Amino acid sequence: MVDIQMEHAYLKEPTIFQNKKRVLLGETGKEKLPRYYKNIGLGFKTPKEVIEGPYIDKKCPFTVYVSIGGQILSGVVTKMKMQRTIIICQDYLHYIRKYNCFEKNQKNMSIHLSLCFRGVQISDIVTVGECQPPETCMIKHVTISAKISCQSAFLCDPFAHRTCYICHTEQPVHLLEN
Structure with missing residues (x-):
C-alpha cells in the first residue's frame, strides 16, 4: 500500500474497509488487502492488471461504481500530455445533401485513461465507452485498448x-x- 501513495491525499478504495482487527485471530499483518473489481459487461473482459494491481483510481470502471452505459466509440490516440487523460481523434464522413457528397471531418475527445492500461501509446486505436455521470459533466473512459x-x-x-x-x-x- 505504501508504494502507491504518491499523491498528497491518502488514496484508498471506497469499497474496502482497511481497519480490520486481526490481532486477536493470531494472523500475520503481512497479508494483502482485498481488492474490489467487477465485470463491466458489454463484451469487455476485466484486465489482469485490475485484479492483481495495487493502483487506486476513482474513475476506473473496473474498480469503482462507475457504469458504462452510453456510446461505444473508437479513435486514434493523438496526445498523451495530461496525467491520466488522453486525447483521441475520431474521423467520420458528413453527408452534404445540397452537393450530394461527403466531407471528411474529425473531432477530438478527452478520455480518462485508467492505470490498468499502461501500454497505450500515441497512434494506437482504442475503443472507448461513455459513462453516465451527473448531468453537469460527461466523462468518457477507455474500457479496452486494441493496438x-x-x-x-x-x-x-x-x-x-x-x-x-x-x-x-x-x-x-x-x-x-x-
Whole structure:
C-alpha cells in the first residue's frame, strides 16, 4: 500500500474497509488487502492488471461504481500530455445533401485513461465507452485498448499503396492479418 501513495491525499478504495482487527485471530499483518473489481459487461473482459494491481483510481470502471452505459466509440490516440487523460481523434464522413457528397471531418475527445492500461501509446486505436455521470459533466473512459499497427490500418486493394494517416508514410495495404 505504501508504494502507491504518491499523491498528497491518502488514496484508498471506497469499497474496502482497511481497519480490520486481526490481532486477536493470531494472523500475520503481512497479508494483502482485498481488492474490489467487477465485470463491466458489454463484451469487455476485466484486465489482469485490475485484479492483481495495487493502483487506486476513482474513475476506473473496473474498480469503482462507475457504469458504462452510453456510446461505444473508437479513435486514434493523438496526445498523451495530461496525467491520466488522453486525447483521441475520431474521423467520420458528413453527408452534404445540397452537393450530394461527403466531407471528411474529425473531432477530438478527452478520455480518462485508467492505470490498468499502461501500454497505450500515441497512434494506437482504442475503443472507448461513455459513462453516465451527473448531468453537469460527461466523462468518457477507455474500457479496452486494441493496438493496430500502421500496416493493418487499411482494408482495400491488396496491391495498392496508400499514405498512412497515422504515421504519414507510404505503405502497402496487403499487410493486414486476419
